[in-house]
Amino acid sequence: MKVSIIGATGYGGIELIRLLQHHPHMRVASVHSSSQAGVSLHDVYPHMEERFVLRDIRSDDTEGELVFLATPPGVSSEWTPKLLAAGHKVIDLSGDFRLRDGSVYAKWYKKTPPNEEVLKQAVYGLTEWNRERIANASLIANPGCYPTATLLGLAPLVIQKWIVPHSVIVDAKSGVSGAGRGVSLGVHFAEANENVKIYKVNTHQHIPEIEQMLRDWNEQMGPMTFSTHLIPMTRGIMATIYAEAACIVSLDRIIELYKETYKHCPFVRVREAGSFPCTKDVYGSNYCDIGVSYDERTNRITVVSVIDNLVKGAAGQAVQNANVMLGFEEQTGLTSMPMYP
Numbered sequence: 001m002k003v004s005i006i007g008a009t010g011y012g013g014i015e016l017i018r019l020l021q022h023h024p025h026m027r028v029a030s031v032h033s034s035s036q037a038g039v040s041l042h043d044v045y046p047h048m049e050e051r052f053v054l055r056d057i058r059s060d061d062t063e064g065e066l067v068f069l070a071t072p073p074g075v076s077s078e079w080t081p082k083l084l085a086a087g088h089k090v091i092d093l094s095g096d097f098r099l100r101d102g103s104v105y106a107k108w109y110k111k112t113p114p115n116e117e118v119l120k121q122a123v124y125g126l127t128e129w130n131r132e133r134i135a136n137a138s139l140i141a142n143p144g145c146y147p148t149a150t151l152l153g154l155a156p157l158v159i160q161k162w163i164v165p166h167s168v169i170v171d172a173k174s175g176v177s178g179a180g181r182g183v184s185l186g187v188h189f190a191e192a193n194e195n196v197k198i199y200k201v202n203t204h205q206h207i208p209e210i211e212q213m214l215r216d217w218n219e220q221m222g223p224m225t226f227s228t229h230l231i232p233m234t235r236g237i238m239a240t241i242y243a244e245a246a247c248i249v250s251l252d253r254i255i256e257l258y259k260e261t262y263k264h265c266p267f268v269r270v271r272e273a274g275s276f277p278c279t280k281d282v283y284g285s286n287y288c289d290i291g292v293s294y295d296e297r298t299n300r301i302t303v304v305s306v307i308d309n310l311v312k313g314a315a316g317q318a319v320q321n322a323n324v325m326l327g328f329e330e331q332t333g334l335t336s337m338p339m340y341p
């Protein structure tokens with residue numbers, strides 16, 4: 001199966017190429033750029049093969065039956081209708097099609113929302129929770145990196161109604177590749193190195209995306225507090241989640257619930273009591289590792305969820321969704337172990 005990548009010069013784009021290199025059923029047939037058509041990707045990234053020559057973005061020149069859009073917000077709302085009309089399937093890595101209500105998108109992304117009819121076709125691609133709809137979709141909205149870690153960490157407790165709906169606090173940290181390749185003051189070496197910064201306090205665009213899914217699982221779920229921090233590392237997200245227990249629980253029961261919930265999810269690994277994952281445990285891989293604790297003194301549950309933002313948080317989950325959408329084994333091309341150390 002031929003696939004195309006639009007936004008191939010970005011971090012999400014080259015991660016897709018890396019992951020698809022050994023995929024037995026998908027081949028990258030064309031790569032597209034809005035600014036460097038005619039240039040070899042090898043000239044942009046010397047570590048890449050020479051065979052990838054960037055083309056313009058045109059719906060009639062994307063060779064792949066499936067097109068991945070790894071572009072900034074606002075771009076895929078323009079291209080997706082044209083690609084769908086030309087008969088392509090689309091997986092969008094940006095936030096354009098994740099929020100069902102266009103006015104919510106306009107508020108949090110400060111951009112014009114996509115066409116309503118096209119938006120209705122989009123299926124939210126948190127693979128573990130939407131396999132059936134993904135299998136029948138033509139347009140997948142690949143989740144954001146923070147929402148992937150947060151939602152996989154919260155799902156069992158929210159669905160079972162084991163936590164007080166308004167008590168959720170998420171404290172999340174990301175490496176700088178989460179901000180993409182574009183240079184900006186915030187990710188400048190001298191600003192990010194040996195520093196930890198909180199950013200987008202109570203205004204992060206992933207807040208409505210997370211709350212939308214939490215309410216789908218349990219309509220009583222209310223707003224949550226969500227804080228994001230930039231950490232001086234390249235890849236990785238850790239979401240530390242706190243919530244008040246709504247019923248009498250024990251740590252053993254909570255871990256049993258997580259293991260049971262994710263027993264058919266090859267990329268979600270649940271730790272035993274007392275063990276917590278760190279970002280290096282998933283580096284370069286499609287895993288989401290989860291550790292849980294329960295504090296009887298405060299009646300609070302703590303969940304720690306880690307992913308590689310460029311893999312499970314972006315390109316890896318996109319390939320996982322493509323596998324489900326195209327009828328391949330979900331793990332195909334994604335089974336490599338994390339890189340350690």
Ligand SMILES: NC(=O)C1=CN([C@@H]2O[C@H](COP(=O)(O)OP(=O)(O)OC[C@H]3O[C@@H](n4cnc5c(N)ncnc54)[C@H](OP(=O)(O)O)[C@@H]3O)[C@@H](O)[C@H]2O)C=CC1
Nearest residue numbers: 007009010011012033034035070071072094178180181314
């Ligand atoms: N980085 C991450 O960890 C994650 C990113 N995402 C989302 O995935 C998308 C891609 O992210 P990422 O790869 O990190 O970003 P990058 O900034 O690294 O790359 C984005 C690419 O988009 C292309 N682009 C820029 N403007 C336009 C335009 N107007 N029209 C068409 N293409 C354009 C650029 O390539 P060119 O100039 O060659 O066209 C650029 O290389 C974003 O929406 C991001 O929010 C989602 C989850 C995690």
Ligand SMILES: CC(=O)N[C@@H](CCC(=O)OP(=O)(O)O)C(=O)O
Nearest residue numbers: 073094095144145174175178179
């Ligand atoms: C470290 C860092 O800056 N991360 C980015 C993640 C962006 C992202 O994934 O944005 P979309 O919603 O468009 O997908 C952020 O926090 O905004």
